[in-house]
Amino acid sequence: MTPPNPGTELSPQEIARYSRHLIMPEVALDGQKRLKAAKVLLIGAGGLGSPLGLYLAAAGVGRLGIVDFDVVDFSNLQRQVLHTTHDVGRRKLDSAAEHLHAINPEIEIETHEARISSANAMDLIRPYDIVIDGTDNFPTRYLVNDACVLLGKPNIYGSIFRFDGQASVFAPPAGPCYRCLFPEPPPPGLVPSCAEGGVLGILPGIIGCIQATEAIKLILGKGEPLIGRMLLFDALRMKFREIQVRRDPNCPLCGENPTITELIDYEQFCGIRGDEVSGPQLGSQWETTVEAVKARLDSGDDFDILDVRNPEEWQICHIAGAKLIPVADLPARVHELDSAREIAVHCKTGARSAKAVAFLREAGFRKIKNVRGGIIEWAHKIDPSMPTY
Amino acid sequence: MIRVVLPAHLRTLAHVDGEVQLEVKGVATQRSILDALEARYPMLCGTIRDHVTQQRRPFIRFFACEQDWSNESPDTPLPELVATGVEPFLVVGAVAGG
Numbered sequence A: 001m002t003p004p005n006p007g008t009e010l011s012p013q014e015i016a017r018y019s020r021h022l023i024m025p026e027v028a029l030d031g032q033k034r035l036k037a038a039k040v041l042l043i044g045a046g047g048l049g050s051p052l053g054l055y056l057a058a059a060g061v062g063r064l065g066i067v068d069f070d071v072v073d074f075s076n077l078q079r080q081v082l083h084t085t086h087d088v089g090r091r092k093l094d095s096a097a098e099h100l101h102a103i104n105p106e107i108e109i110e111t112h113e114a115r116i117s118s119a120n121a122m123d124l125i126r127p128y129d130i131v132i133d134g135t136d137n138f139p140t141r142y143l144v145n146d147a148c149v150l151l152g153k154p155n156i157y158g159s160i161f162r163f164d165g166q167a168s169v170f171a172p173p174a175g176p177c178y179r180c181l182f183p184e185p186p187p188p189g190l191v192p193s194c195a196e197g198g199v200l201g202i203l204p205g206i207i208g209c210i211q212a213t214e215a216i217k218l219i220l221g222k223g224e225p226l227i228g229r230m231l232l233f234d235a236l237r238m239k240f241r242e243i244q245v246r247r248d249p250n251c252p253l254c255g256e257n258p259t260i261t262e263l264i265d266y267e268q269f270c271g272i273r274g275d276e277v278s279g280p281q282l283g284s285q286w287e288t289t290v291e292a293v294k295a296r297l298d299s300g301d302d303f304d305i306l307d308v309r310n311p312e313e314w315q316i317c318h319i320a321g322a323k324l325i326p327v328a329d330l331p332a333r334v335h336e337l338d339s340a341r342e343i344a345v346h347c348k349t350g351a352r353s354a355k356a357v358a359f360l361r362e363a364g365f366r367k368i369k370n371v372r373g374g375i376i377e378w379a380h381k382i383d384p385s386m387p388t389y
Numbered sequence B: 001m002i003r004v005v006l007p008a009h010l011r012t013l014a015h016v017d018g019e020v021q022l023e024v025k026g027v028a029t030q031r032s033i034l035d036a037l038e039a040r041y042p043m044l045c046g047t048i049r050d051h052v053t054q055q056r057r058p059f060i061r062f063f064a065c066e067q068d069w070s071n072e073s074p075d076t077p078l079p080e081l082v083a084t085g086v087e088p089f090l091v092v093g094a095v096a097g098g
């Protein structure tokens, strides 16, 4: 960590603000100056980024960079406590900068409106001492890991799903990098995202606060960092476990004979092609639209609607008369469907139902169609009174 | 009785809430535990080990008593604490949410 520039001084207001730090021997005036001189980059101003931003700003990290490209949505507010109801529709960067400055006007907030990519990651990260990964998808996780290893920056890692969280500090050669642990990501669709599977709103608070603590410790040079160890948190059982994580000498990035020496195409590495996000390409004869389904319902046509979402999603909203069979249960419950009848299959946005249609087609169904855009499209175009999620 | 902790998405797939408890015949090894797990929850076949090669998939790791067993032989006996159910066998998966 860069020692504070000898010119770094604290004003009387700053001394008052940080007094609870200053009286602790582990921080003291020298440590608070280190915090003031520190440059930390937060990647993502979402679930993890919220507690990270709030606590690092309050702690007096002198330069806090934030990379984000998103806009605050109502569905963020259950966990992204950096943003308020008034901020819905604003850029997360604007909302973040405003609230962090309100907490601590003494620090500099640098906003970078960008989707971090192989083209900009090195330039974004280079000016900072520490990177904190608060992103929400595998391609960006690998991108941030690789850029940090190539630039020699510690990467404070945290990741969450439902009630479970993971945290570690990746800082080769002192410990492993993310690729040492997981050399390849799961194939698309195998491990759901928080948007698909949900997440306890408090969970990013807990994991983000662990990441913030590790950042402060690295800056101060105090304590034992979470390098070579990973914390696993299970909120349902309220249990933390620690596991030892080791460097892989054969790691393609930080190993003895690295084969990755520059940033790669991470979407391709993670197997994400255009059709992975929207489900398999079925061809137009296997697809229909919400307008067509609505027109057929209105004209009294005799056909079935199959909803392949989960029961929790069905409770939020569903189309009257639809039958619910979650896509995962379809193989076991396919006998409940009549292949002689016409069936319109839908999910939330069309990807799971495309998989369901592909499965049913294999099973011999010929009169099935995937409803493009799913129930979200239905709510937008057909029934605006329907709640969405 | 052997305790196994699964990642959240595999608990959902196997329709289990918390830890899985298994009776394992013979010596507790990674192979005997995973065989017993897959026999009881066939839907987990292919999610932890490759269907064909039976190798651990690269986005999954195995831990026992805080130590990483992922690269050990699948037939090496696991620590007594795992064999007797004092400590669980952890299946840890990559997650990306934030």
Ligand SMILES: [Zn+2]
Pocket: A172, A176, A177, A178, A179, A180, A181, A248, A251, A252, A253, A254, A255
């Ligand atoms: Zn590595």
